[in-house]
Amino acid sequence: MFLREYANKVYGVAPYYLSKVASEVPMNLIAPCFTIPIFYFGYGLDGTIEQFFGFFLTIQAIYQAAVSYGYFTSSLFENMATASMVSPIITMPLILVGGFFSNQTVMPEWLKYFSQISPVNMCMQSLATNQWGHDDEWNSMLTRLGFERTYWSTMTQLILMAVTLNIMAGIALKLLISRVQ
Numbered sequence: 001m002f003l004r005e006y007a008n009k010v011y012g013v014a015p016y017y018l019s020k021v022a023s024e025v026p027m028n029l030i031a032p033c034f035t036i037p038i039f040y041f042g043y044g045l046d047g048t049i050e051q052f053f054g055f056f057l058t059i060q061a062i063y064q065a066a067v068s069y070g071y072f073t074s075s076l077f078e079n080m081a082t083a084s085m086v087s088p089i090i091t092m093p094l095i096l097v098g099g100f101f102s103n104q105t106v107m108p109e110w111l112k113y114f115s116q117i118s119p120v121n122m123c124m125q126s127l128a129t130n131q132w133g134h135d136d137e138w139n140s141m142l143t144r145l146g147f148e149r150t151y152w153s154t155m156t157q158l159i160l161m162a163v164t165l166n167i168m169a170g171i172a173l174k175l176l177i178s179r180v181q
Contacts, residue, residue, distance in 0.1 A: 129142060
């Protein structure tokens with residue numbers, strides 16, 4: 001539909017993409033608000049109000065990064081089926097080096113660099129540091145797992161990742177349009 005309207009010069013790529021993202025922002029911010037308290041208290045994560053809001057902000061940030069990743073992936077391909085097939089090929093390595101399935105201290109050096117662009121890795125480090133980084137006993141455990149970054153540095157990287165992927169999605173959409181024409 002967008003390609004047809006663009007060909008008829010109804011609107012350009014930038015107004016379309018910006019209006020699409022802007023119209024979805026409220027829902028993308030509200031949707032996690034319903035599940036976050038359920039997960040937080042369901043996991044038995046009790047603590048201070050600061051820890052709850054740290055969890056809340058981390059899940060919001062990973063949600064925005066995931067949505068941005070979806071925008072970017074779908075902007076790379078003309079066909080939705082192709083985008084759906086390629087997406088897991090990119091996503092699975094990011095999940096595997098995220099720190100949930102493997103200890104980062106035993107990872108080969110070249111994978112450690114790859115893990116630094118993994119939103120899963122940033123989310124894991126942020127959540128673990130938020131929940132247990134204030135306790136010396138747990139802090140040493142986080143170091144053994146290779147989680148050495150601070151909460152705010154991982155949050156900054158997640159937010160920058162979401163913004164960068166959104167910008168790259170807009171550029172990819174523009175390139176896709178020029179390729180299709």
